[in-house]
Amino acid sequence: MQPPHGTFTWQDFQLLVRKAWQEHFPPAKSILLISFSWGNQEVVEAMKLMMDQVHPYQEAILFLHGQSWRAAFCPKCGTRFVKSKPQQRFCSEKCFRENRKANKRAGWKEHGAEWRPNSKKTKTAKKQIKRGDK
Numbered sequence: 001m002q003p004p005h006g007t008f009t010w011q012d013f014q015l016l017v018r019k020a021w022q023e024h025f026p027p028a029k030s031i032l033l034i035s036f037s038w039g040n041q042e043v044v045e046a047m048k049l050m051m052d053q054v055h056p057y058q059e060a061i062l063f064l065h066g067q068s069w070r071a072a073f074c075p076k077c078g079t080r081f082v083k084s085k086p087q088q089r090f091c092s093e094k095c096f097r098e099n100r101k102a103n104k105r106a107g108w109k110e111h112g113a114e115w116r117p118n119s120k121k122t123k124t125a126k127k128q129i130k131r132g133d134k
């Protein structure tokens with residue numbers, strides 16, 4: 001998967017970073033990613049174009065290697081994001097809220113009749129579901 005020296009583009013590089021992300025920055029890949037920028041002048045130039053400076057990138061890789069739980073995918077929108085808390089599941093407040101809304105809707109659809117005390121599947125119950133669904 002490693003192209004010969006000289007033809008390594010920032011897209012190849014991005015692919016490697018994405019793979020490492022998926023695998024939670026294992027040591028071997030992290031070292032590889034850090035050393036890449038030193039060994040190959042073209043990659044250094046590509047990275048400079050990509051992120052202006054090399055050091056913040058290396059710090060970010062080290063950071064994610066040391067705290068690999070932070071490298072996550074949002075189960076709602078599928079985007080990569082860096083967790084601020086271990087229990088954080090979604091990339092944003094928006095995805096969190098949309099997921100909660102969807103769960104609530106699915107829950108009411110499935111269990112609305114059971115959850116509501118004294119309710120039967122009648123017209124009245126349907127109206128109540130609408131009002132209860134925030």
Ligand SMILES: [Zn+2]
Binds near residue numbers: 075076090
């Ligand atoms: Zn998201």
